[in-house]
Amino acid sequence: MADQKLTWRGTFAAWDRRLFDAVAQRHWPGAERVLPALGRAANHGVLWGATAAAITVVGSPRARKGALTAAASLALASATINTVGKWSVRRPRPLLEGVPLVRQPAVPPWTTSFPSGHSASAAAFTAGLALEAPGWGAAVAPVAASVAFSRVYTGVHYPSDVLAGAALGVVAGFVVRGIARGAEQARTAPGHERPEAGAPALPDGAGLTVVANTSSGTPPSEVLDVVRAKLPKAEVVECAGDELEAALADAASRATVLGVCGGDGTVNAAATAALRAGIPLAVFPGGTLNHFALDLGLAGPEDTCRAVTAGQAVRVSVGRFTPAPSPTPPTGQSGTTASGHAPGAAGSAGGGDGVRYFLNNFSIGAYPELLRHRLRWAPRIGGGPAAVLAAWRVLRAERPVRLTLAGRPRSAWLLFAGNGTYQGTGPAPRRRAGVGEGVLDLRVVHGGGRPGPRLLAAAFAGPLSRSPVHVATRLRTLRVEDIPPGTPLAYDGEYAQAPAALVLESLTDALVVYRPR
Secondary structure, eight states: OHHHHHHHHHHHHHHHHHHHHHHHHSOOTTHHHHHHHHHHHTGGGHHHHHHHHHHHHHSOHHHHHHHHHHHHHHHHHHHHIIIIIHHHSOOOOOOOTTSOTTTSOSSOOOSOOSSOHHHHHHHHHHHHHHHHOHHHHHHHHHHHHHHHHHHHHTTSSOHHHHHHHHHHHHHHHHHHHHHHHHHHHHHTOOOOOEEETTOOOOTTOTTEEEEEETTSSSOHHHHHHHHHHHOTTOEEEEEOGGGHHHHHHHHHHHOSEEEEEEOHHHHHHHHHHHHHHTOOEEEEEOSSSOHHHHHHTOOSHHHHHHHHHHTOEEEEEEEEEEEOOOOOOOTTOTTSOTTSOOTTTTOSTTOTTOOEEESSEEEEEHHHHHHHHHHHHHHHHOHHHHHHHHHHHHHHHOOOEEEEETTEEEEEEEEEEEESOEESSSSSOOEESOSOSOOEEEEEEEOSSOHHHHHHHHTTOOTTOEETTEEEEEESEEEEEOOOTTOEEEETTEEEEOOSOEEEEEEEEEEEEEOOO
């Protein structure tokens, strides 16, 4: 038996060396300039890091998610190969006899040969990317294959080293994707919202009007294809951002159920229309982050279609902010209030009375300022660079907001009110166990000092906590007064000018939303 095992190993090694020599002896037109340089570019993952950065800048939300999965897969593969792999099988590097000098690396690798780390990284990155964004994966695959082949071409690996490394890389991609899907499923576990027995069941979609925002993060065609296949009699209205409000109001006036496809800002506008019309809402996630849909327990449009077909829905709580009465303007200043605010400064998205709603959160201070700068610069330099530039501007130059909270004067870097209690830490956390609680999660980062250190200190605290730099509590209503003129506010990712005074409140079980049991 031992002799047979030795014979098998010898046969495999001989085959491996013959294939290695065949690659070394063959002339590959144009390869001498390209493949060695490509292999050097992949050293330490530089090539793949640059590729992930480029995809993040120019790609869609799905592509950006793929780039993140690809980077995590590469990290897992590299860590595994360079610890367990290299030191478990201590195979010497190939002898460079027969490999043309022009191909050989200037500095030979000092680590063991099996398996190939470059091949593992290339395969892991490509697999992780392809599992989330197949188009980008197909585009990157030839480059990854060339990097893997270059390891044999330059004489630093046997073919079996490359094949084993590539196989381990693909496994790393599937492992990372499985971990990510598990975390996503944990996040989308339904909360404890009260079931709504009276929601109409629409087996074929008749009576449902879906308004899709064509400028949202995910291409709406991907979501709408699912809707049309599973709810063929549903009406679908596609519109751009400027037409969204009118389209939602029109749809809500004639539909039995109002559907919406878009991100959190679009869902906010649809929720406002559904509340005013008194009809249920069906959310088909189609944005970049989809905070409300995920916290509600909707992982994708298939979940919503299943709920609409079966008539399964829950009641969710909604946050509302209403401009409070302002003093009568002095004579000669009819265009502004006594405090300097334009009438109706909160805008008309929630109606002519200035009432607006939020499904996720409301804030005044650092975050609205960051959002304002980002919206200003994003069309010029792109979303990612604009966010970095906006954060630098806010942390460097902004001043705290002076206002009155519940009758007490305050100076604050950030006032955050969440629709329901957010889990985890931070002045503005992102995760809720559900959206039916009926309370406001209030976080205030006190003014004084610089915003960066104070916001960072508050980030290590959680709900219902207090420190010298922040306070966190839960309540059902809050009056905010003496807001300085021109102060911005943000709600569900939307930006507006704050009125001189407003009332924040939580409306328990105010909206019926479809969600499968």
